[in-house]
Amino acid sequence: MAKSDDLARIIIGCKNGDAQCFSQLVDMFANRCYGYFYRLTGNHDISDELLSELFVKLVEKIGSYKGGSFESWLFKISSNIFNDHLRSKQRRKKLLEVQKKQLKAQITEPKKSDNEHIDKLQRQLKRLDMDTRELIMLRFYSQLSFKEIAQVRSEPLGTTLAKMHRGLKKLREFMGGLML
Amino acid sequence: MNGQNEENLKELFERFLDAEQAQRCVEDVQKAEQILREHPAPEPDDMLIANIKAEIAMRLPARRADVIKQFVYKAAAVAAAVVILAVASIRLFENGGIEPGEAVAYASIIPNEIWESDDIATDDAEIATFTAEVEQIEDEVLALQLGEDGSDSYSTIAELELELITIDSDFWKG
Numbered sequence: 001m002a003k004s005d006d007l008a009r010i011i012i013g014c015k016n017g018d019a020q021c022f023s024q025l026v027d028m029f030a031n032r033c034y035g036y037f038y039r040l041t042g043n044h045d046i047s048d049e050l051l052s053e054l055f056v057k058l059v060e061k062i063g064s065y066k067g068g069s070f071e072s073w074l075f076k077i078s079s080n081i082f083n084d085h086l087r088s089k090q091r092r093k094k095l096l097e098v099q100k101k102q103l104k105a106q107i108t109e110p111k112k113s114d115n116e117h118i119d120k121l122q123r124q125l126k127r128l129d130m131d132t133r134e135l136i137m138l139r140f141y142s143q144l145s146f147k148e149i150a151q152v153r154s155e156p157l158g159t160t161l162a163k164m165h166r167g168l169k170k171l172r173e174f175m176g177g178l179m180l
Numbered sequence: 181m182n183g184q185n186e187e188n189l190k191e192l193f194e195r196f197l198d199a200e201q202a203q204r205c206v207e208d209v210q211k212a213e214q215i216l217r218e219h220p221a222p223e224p225d226d227m228l229i230a231n232i233k234a235e236i237a238m239r240l241p242a243r244r245a246d247v248i249k250q251f252v253y254k255a256a257a258v259a260a261a262v263v264i265l266a267v268a269s270i271r272l273f274e275n276g277g278i279e280p281g282e283a284v285a286y287a288s289i290i291p292n293e294i295w296e297s298d299d300i301a302t303d304d305a306e307i308a309t310f311t312a313e314v315e316q317i318e319d320e321v322l323a324l325q326l327g328e329d330g331s332d333s334y335s336t337i338a339e340l341e342l343e344l345i346t347i348d349s350d351f352w353k354g
Contacts, residue, residue, distance in 0.1 A: 019233075019237045026229060034224040035222075036221075038221045044222070055235070055236060119219055121215065136212075147187075157192075157195075161196060165205050165208055165209060168213070169212070171215065
């Protein structure tokens, strides 16, 4: 209860343009949001960019937050930022294909340095389709309920539950050999 | 604030599946989430966090300026709306100030034949009908002038005036 009161106070401060309150908001949510981006991209540099973009957006949009679950609101913006990133990546890919440059491989593939640090889970996550991966990460990092996740994704609760269950079951299977 | 803490997974799955299947789903979800917990994602480095905070601090004055701009625009819009409403009200009031009946064209009502006629009973009945019709039309014209009717006032007034002329001439014809 005290935590939610604190958050409410911080949000009011942010709305009033208090830099200290924004700083507290960054401290509260940076790790979870970074984890969300990293598990979706598997790339530190891109995750850094997306996290910076998220908090810059937050400064611009905090006035439009009208109450309710702050996590829902925050992760909806995070999800939009990630999807924008995917779309721009697709555009870049097409552009490079047209130009028939080898540069394509360098941009679309993760850097070698990232590959070295990719953990087992990250490798198995890559085997899931992007939508399922995003759903699982949204659940894990936002800590929202399934009902809230269904609202964020604008889909029926049953669909969210079914996709999540299928995705997590697959992930368990993929990780199965590694877990034993 | 954490929605997951208040969530009863079994109850949720039971809305779509039978109890046994729901239980299995809950276990699947919990075990998979355990795997995620056991493999934490890397954290952002301190330099990144410091850069983000610096970027925010840099953008805040611009945001404040935007907020002030928005406030000024809103205030200007409200002021403009008030001025428009005031002008519209004054115009409406001025139009409403016209004396009722001023714009109604009155005709000479009682023909000389009636004044000179000896058949009082027939003449009285005709005068009563005629007067009632004239009064009804006058009322309608007044209502239109006061804006109580949603229709096109000018054309309706013209129609009523024509009707008045027709009644008048019918009366003359007998």
